[in-house]
Amino acid sequence: MSELWIQPTGATLAADIHGVDLSSAMNDTTFGRIAEAWAQHLVLRFSGQKIDDRILMAFSARFGELDRVPIAAASLDRADSDVVADARDWVAVISSVKKDGKAVGSLGSYELVWHTDMSYNPLPPRASLLYALEVPPGGGNTGFLNMYAAYETLPDDLKRAIDGKTCIHDSSRNSAGELRRGFQRTLDVRQTPGAVHPLVRLHPVTKRKALFLGRRPGAYIHGLPVEESEALLDAVWAHATQERFAWYQKWRAGDLVLWDNRCVMHRRDAFDESLRRLMHRTQIVGEAVLAG
Incomplete structure (x- = not known):
C-alpha cells in the first residue's frame, strides 16, 4: 500500500x-x-x-x-x-x-x-x-x-422560524417521487406517513448542527397551518439546495x-x-x- x-x-x-x-x-x-x-x-x-x-x-x-x-x-x-x-x-x-x-x-x-x-x-x-x-x-x-453549511448560512429569520420545529419525512414515495407499493396518495400533508424528525439535527460525532430535510414532497412542519408550513419549507429548501453547497x-x-x-x-x-x-x-x- x-x-x-x-x-x-x-x-x-x-x-x-x-x-x-x-x-x-x-x-x-x-x-x-x-x-x-x-x-x-x-x-x-x-x-x-x-x-x-x-x-x-x-x-x-x-x-x-x-x-x-x-x-x-x-x-x-x-x-x-x-x-x-x-x-x-x-x-x-x-x-x-x-x-x-x-x-x-x-x-x-x-x-x-x-x-x-x-x-x-x-x-x-x-x-x-x-x-x-x-x-x-x-x-x-x-x-x-x-447541510452544515446550509444551516450555518441560513438567514437569521429562517433560523428562528425552524428552531425547535419537527417535520414529517414522507415514507410513501421513493426518491423519484413514485408512490411505493402498498401506499396511497395523501392529499393532506398533515396525514403524511413517515417518521418525525427535528429540522435541525446535532451530529453525534462532530457536535455540529445541520439541516435535516429528507425530501420536499409530503413534508409538513408540526404545529403550523399547512400554508405556513409549505411557505417555510419552500424557503428553507430554496436556500439549502443552492449550488454553492x-x-x-x-x-x-x-x-x-x-x-x-x-x-x-x-x-x-x-x-x-x-x-x-x-x-x-x-x-x-x-x-x-x-x-x-
Whole structure:
C-alpha cells in the first residue's frame, strides 16, 4: 500500500482518498485517518478500486453495523447482478439493467430529487457507500449537498422560524417521487406517513448542527397551518439546495463513494435508459436523531 493522502475537491464538501487499495488489509491507523477525513469532508471518493461484495461489506462494517437491504429492493430479481448469496441481505443493487424485461436492481435511469436516504425511518442510516461496477459514458452523475453549511448560512429569520420545529419525512414515495407499493396518495400533508424528525439535527460525532430535510414532497412542519408550513419549507429548501453547497460525482467504474447521511443530501441526474449502469450499495445503521 502506498502512502495515504487526502485531496479535497475544493467544493464545500468531498475529498479523494489516494493510496488506498480496499482489497488489501487495512490497519487501524489508516482507517483512523479515513474516519477523520470523513468527519471533515462528509463525502469521500476512493477511485480505481476492484472489490467484491464481501470486501465492500467488510469495509462498510468498520463504520458501524450494516443495515439490511430495504424489503422492496431485496425482492427484486437480482440474478444478473453478481451479488454473492450471503450478501443479498446487505448489498442493494442500484441498476438500470434489465433481464428478460425485468429490472435486476432499483431506481432505473430517471432523475432522483434531493433527498436523505431512508429518513422516513425512525433511525435513518448514518452512512451510505456506493460502488460503481458499470457506468454510462454520460449522465447519471450524483450531486451532494453540505447541510452544515446550509444551516450555518441560513438567514437569521429562517433560523428562528425552524428552531425547535419537527417535520414529517414522507415514507410513501421513493426518491423519484413514485408512490411505493402498498401506499396511497395523501392529499393532506398533515396525514403524511413517515417518521418525525427535528429540522435541525446535532451530529453525534462532530457536535455540529445541520439541516435535516429528507425530501420536499409530503413534508409538513408540526404545529403550523399547512400554508405556513409549505411557505417555510419552500424557503428553507430554496436556500439549502443552492449550488454553492454542492459537489457532483462524475462516476467511473471502480469508484466507491461514502457519504454521511446525517449531514449530506444527494440526488442523481437522469441518463439514457438504453445504457447500463450497475452499482452496489451498503448502508450503516443509524442512531436516534438528536435535535440541534
